[in-house]
Amino acid sequence: MRCPSCSHLESKVVDSRPSEDGAAIRRRRECLACGHRFTTYERLGDNPLIIIKSDGSSEAYDRQKLMRGLLIACAKRPISPEQLSSLIDSIETELRNTSRNEIGSKDLGDMALVRLAKLDDVAYVRFASVYKDFQNVEEFAAALEGMN
Ligand SMILES: [Zn+2]
Structure with missing residues (x-):
């Protein structure tokens, strides 16, 4: 604005x-x-959906950017771009249904993680390591255990 x-x-x-x-x-x-x-x-x-980043700054939601992150996480995994596209569709639909115009980048990452966990464990961990901003090794290990 x-x-x-x-x-x-x-x-x-x-x-x-x-x-x-x-x-x-x-x-x-x-x-x-x-x-x-x-x-x-x-x-x-x-x-336009606004992403609030952890440092408090904001930027317009960029579907391509989210897709790039997911594609990197899913490199060499048996997941098609179509599956990732529908994963993002599902996130966007949920956000629309709750009429949210703003979302924290971590919350958006969590929404992607929940869906990614159902597709592929390895992609989940890769994406989590980037987006979840783990504080320590224990936290990371706990997340790994949570997948089983
Ligand atoms: Zn002014």
């Missing part, structure tokens, strides 16, 4: 509520650069 006052791209949402007809979300935003407050209307259904 570009600030109408100074064109800065980052703003925070200070209030959001459904519009009167329920087909959109009305958001009050505050520009992080100049503090200008403005209102946006976002249609439900075609909102």
Whole structure:
């Protein structure tokens, strides 16, 4: 959302509520650069999903990026790109059904992991090692045991 006052791209949402007809979300935003407050209307259904990263910054959800991560995790495993595509479809559907516009990168990783675990153990561990940000070896070992 570009600030109408100074064109800065980052703003925070200070209030959001459904519009009167329920087909959109009305958001009050505050520009992080100049503090200008403005209102946006976002249609439900075609909102870009925002990923909140662990350092607090955000970026637009990128299906291709998620797919790349999954393809790397599934290298040389008996999983087809079609299976990964439907895995991502399933995540996107769940997010749409809960009307979430924002999700933490770790939560998104978890949603992928739950689905990956059903497809392939090796791919699960590879993906987990990247996305779960394990604190220590014990935690990693516990996750491995949880797969059995
Ligand atoms: Zn501004």
